[in-house]
Amino acid sequence: MNNILITGGAGFIGSTLANFYSKNHKVTVIDDLSMGSKSNLDQSANLCFIEGSVTDSILMEKVLTDTQFEYIFHLAAIASVADSVERPLETHQINFDSVFQLLELVKSNQFGLKRLLFASSAAVYGDEPTLPKKEESVIRPLTPYAIDKFAAEKYVVDYYHLFDVPTSAVRFFNVYGPKQNPESPYSGVISIMMDRYKKVLNKEETMFTMFGDGTQSRDFVFIEDVVQALDIIAHSQDTLGEVYNIGTGEAIGLNELVSIVDNFLQVNLPIQYEGERSGDIKHSLADISKVKAVGYQPKYTIKSGLEKYVAYELGNFDKDI
Numbered sequence: 001m002n003n004i005l006i007t008g009g010a011g012f013i014g015s016t017l018a019n020f021y022s023k024n025h026k027v028t029v030i031d032d033l034s035m036g037s038k039s040n041l042d043q044s045a046n047l048c049f050i051e052g053s054v055t056d057s058i059l060m061e062k063v064l065t066d067t068q069f070e071y072i073f074h075l076a077a078i079a080s081v082a083d084s085v086e087r088p089l090e091t092h093q094i095n096f097d098s099v100f101q102l103l104e105l106v107k108s109n110q111f112g113l114k115r116l117l118f119a120s121s122a123a124v125y126g127d128e129p130t131l132p133k134k135e136e137s138v139i140r141p142l143t144p145y146a147i148d149k150f151a152a153e154k155y156v157v158d159y160y161h162l163f164d165v166p167t168s169a170v171r172f173f174n175v176y177g178p179k180q181n182p183e184s185p186y187s188g189v190i191s192i193m194m195d196r197y198k199k200v201l202n203k204e205e206t207m208f209t210m211f212g213d214g215t216q217s218r219d220f221v222f223i224e225d226v227v228q229a230l231d232i233i234a235h236s237q238d239t240l241g242e243v244y245n246i247g248t249g250e251a252i253g254l255n256e257l258v259s260i261v262d263n264f265l266q267v268n269l270p271i272q273y274e275g276e277r278s279g280d281i282k283h284s285l286a287d288i289s290k291v292k293a294v295g296y297q298p299k300y301t302i303k304s305g306l307e308k309y310v311a312y313e314l315g316n317f318d319k320d321i
Contacts, residue, residue, distance in 0.1 A: 010036030177223030247286030
């Protein structure tokens, strides 16, 4: 039984990962609940929840000196590109400073650590038009969020090469699935869309706001595939000091996405088109050949993932994924 630390562990991705590991391992979750919720976490004797911020240096030092961890997943972040444009200093403290602080604490205290895995983002690629995005593609971060993610990612990788801290990093593309909070301004487009669909089905007045013309495309990856990828990367010796794209290798336009769910639910989602948001990019698609080489294989297409997510939201399948 390993000791695992997950920062941001009450959020969408973090809680799914915490619930996955707490079945067989001791899991410590740190989360300030600014975006996550304790209700996302399973009731388990193996799971310890600490409410606090990763920017709290006293808290982080105590956690990392009191307990030896085999695995650390650093998922805590302000995940909104728009928010980073509005509040660059605050988001920098969470998205960069906390990573640097964690690396130093790990280097000094975590001598039995097998892996520190950092969650970066496809946003680092910016608007460089070549698709699909490879890990070696041109990096052109356009926002404080993307700049911080890339800078933190480079520190994470270099701490392996310079100080032998066992690290890896992943660049998430567009993750979706159960436990995404549609009320959060940081939430993904699919969870917001699903919230509006439920209102349509309940015959409530609603409108889905589409920023741009809907032809923009994304590589949407289902949460179960993300957990699979994180687990594989954390346990492989080949992934030390490396960065990996996490996606499906397939992109879909937002208008087409709406059409799939419209057909599945036999309803029409009311859409209001607005101008593009600052920092948004037109197209995003992952080259996943590097992560596939270490054993990752997406199990869900966008259609099968959407069907499972829709079924979850409508209460038609077991929420324990």
